[in-house]
Amino acid sequence: MKKIESVKNPLVKRIKRLQKRKQREKEGLFVIEGFHLVEEALRHDVEVQAIIAEDNKNIPSNHSGAGISLVTEQVMKEMSSTETPQGILAVCSLPRQEKPLSIKERGSYLFIDGVQDPGNLGTMIRTADAVGTSAVILGEGTVDPYNDKVIRATQGSLFHLPVIKGDIEKWIEACQTKNIPVFGTSLNEGTTHTAIEAQNGFALIVGNEGAGVQEKWLEQTDQNIYVPIYGNAESLNVSVAAGILLYHLKLFH
Amino acid sequence: MKKIESVKNPLVKRIKRLQKRKQREKEGLFVIEGFHLVEEALRHDVEVQAIIAEDNKNIPSNHSGAGISLVTEQVMKEMSSTETPQGILAVCSLPRQEKPLSIKERGSYLFIDGVQDPGNLGTMIRTADAVGTSAVILGEGTVDPYNDKVIRATQGSLFHLPVIKGDIEKWIEACQTKNIPVFGTSLNEGTTHTAIEAQNGFALIVGNEGAGVQEKWLEQTDQNIYVPIYGNAESLNVSVAAGILLYHLKLFH
Numbered sequence: 001m002k003k004i005e006s007v008k009n010p011l012v013k014r015i016k017r018l019q020k021r022k023q024r025e026k027e028g029l030f031v032i033e034g035f036h037l038v039e040e041a042l043r044h045d046v047e048v049q050a051i052i053a054e055d056n057k058n059i060p061s062n063h064s065g066a067g068i069s070l071v072t073e074q075v076m077k078e079m080s081s082t083e084t085p086q087g088i089l090a091v092c093s094l095p096r097q098e099k100p101l102s103i104k105e106r107g108s109y110l111f112i113d114g115v116q117d118p119g120n121l122g123t124m125i126r127t128a129d130a131v132g133t134s135a136v137i138l139g140e141g142t143v144d145p146y147n148d149k150v151i152r153a154t155q156g157s158l159f160h161l162p163v164i165k166g167d168i169e170k171w172i173e174a175c176q177t178k179n180i181p182v183f184g185t186s187l188n189e190g191t192t193h194t195a196i197e198a199q200n201g202f203a204l205i206v207g208n209e210g211a212g213v214q215e216k217w218l219e220q221t222d223q224n225i226y227v228p229i230y231g232n233a234e235s236l237n238v239s240v241a242a243g244i245l246l247y248h249l250k251l252f253h
Numbered sequence: 254m255k256k257i258e259s260v261k262n263p264l265v266k267r268i269k270r271l272q273k274r275k276q277r278e279k280e281g282l283f284v285i286e287g288f289h290l291v292e293e294a295l296r297h298d299v300e301v302q303a304i305i306a307e308d309n310k311n312i313p314s315n316h317s318g319a320g321i322s323l324v325t326e327q328v329m330k331e332m333s334s335t336e337t338p339q340g341i342l343a344v345c346s347l348p349r350q351e352k353p354l355s356i357k358e359r360g361s362y363l364f365i366d367g368v369q370d371p372g373n374l375g376t377m378i379r380t381a382d383a384v385g386t387s388a389v390i391l392g393e394g395t396v397d398p399y400n401d402k403v404i405r406a407t408q409g410s411l412f413h414l415p416v417i418k419g420d421i422e423k424w425i426e427a428c429q430t431k432n433i434p435v436f437g438t439s440l441n442e443g444t445t446h447t448a449i450e451a452q453n454g455f456a457l458i459v460g461n462e463g464a465g466v467q468e469k470w471l472e473q474t475d476q477n478i479y480v481p482i483y484g485n486a487e488s489l490n491v492s493v494a495a496g497i498l499l500y501h502l503k504l505f506h
Binding site for chain 2: 119131161233240241
């Protein structure tokens with residue numbers, strides 16, 4: 001197979017354009033980088049349309065169906081969104097449509113209200129996966145989960161559980177209809193988290209790094225909770241707080 | 254006061270050079286950016302040598318003793334390590350010497366073994382502050398806490414508690430001499446963290462993002478623990494795991 005050697009090859013431009021959310025949504029495509037992520041995508045039913053690699057050796061064995069292009073190191077560097085590219089990337093299809101709202105008995109849910117930092121969102125998706133959360137719901141104003149930094153921070157967890165853009169109001173109602181309690185988080189309103197017992201099912205809402213969870217959601221929750229601060233920090237990082245609360249609330253059978 | 258208007262002013266170069274660890278250590282100086290951090294540094298006995306701002310209005314009122322220089326927006330942009338500078342930065346003295354090793358009765362300690370990501374280190378220092386940890390010890394191979402990204406992620410917590418470069422082996426011994434149990438963290442060796450009760454005093458060791466805590470330390474601990482993974486994630490982000498464990502282990506009186 002002939003290698004693409006020119007950084008002016010149209011493929012290079014096309015892939016770079018997918019670094020922008022608008023273009024991803026227009027084309028219904030997103031890009032992942034690195035052997036581990038490509039392997040995870042292939043393993044978890046992501047539609048991988050094309051794999052671009054510096055070398056055949058670096059391609060996961062389960063790649064059937066995906067077109068393969070080989071490129072030089074320089075071309076890879078030009079396409080990559082990282083400073084030290086890992087020699088492989090893949091173009092994947094975005095999920096075709098929003099999944100319908102459906103709440104499981106004893107399900108556990110993480111609702112994310114306007115988190116802006118890609119590292120924070122990715123880390124929370126990874127933690128939600130680790131704790132066995134049923135789904136992560138991304139409210140309006142939350143950073144796009146198909147942003148390259150988010151995907152990197154999920155370490156593949158983006159492909160392990162449903163991560164759905166949705167209307168937080170509808171999801172709160174849907175949980176409450178099924179008697180699944182909804183917990184809001186606040187800097188200091190409500191109850192210390194340790195006063196709440198582990199739950200058979202629950203939804204947890206975490207909010208924007210600066211503004212927290214919007215007041216309108218905090219008014220609709222069953223209870224608002226916070227992780228107490230004992231030292232001089234003003235608050236915890238949102239992905240750390242989410243980790244503490246998810247592991248605290250989840251009842252492990 | 255006359256504003257510095259030229260990006261060729263020697264001050265600009267001098268401040269930019271402090272983005273490098275070697276230069277910081279050579280000059281005994283580090284740089285912080287943003288109103289909140291400068292205010293925190295002034296409030297917590299950091300020796301602030303110089304404040305550089307776009308405007309007198311943006312300078313914290315408690316700045317006595319620090320020299321002030323005004324600069325244009327363009328000069329600030331040139332000096333800043335962020336894409337959207339906040340209009341103020343300060344040059345501070347590094348702590349003059351390593352603080353002596355001293356363990357408090359009922360103290361709680363976070364030992365960090367080779368964490369590389371500045372965001373992770375900064376977030377852990379912030380969490381250690383929030384939970385009321387006595388000190389954070391940075392073992393060999395850990396990213397410099399005076400790196401601008403670390404400082405930003407600490408949100409000021411770097412100035413709230415001792416953050417000390419040290420020899421993890423000596424700190425393990427010092428804790429054990431005072432009957433403070435030392436817990437190592439491992440992906441799956443040892444005990445689930447929930448099997449351990451909250452402690453009057455403890456030390457927790459967390460490790461490098463890829464390699465974890467070095468085996469030689471795991472052999473010297475009183476017990477090794479892990480946060481169980483229930484989903485498909487291979488591991489937790491180290492700063493999330495540290496948050497869960499610190500809040501779990503700390504006994505709140």
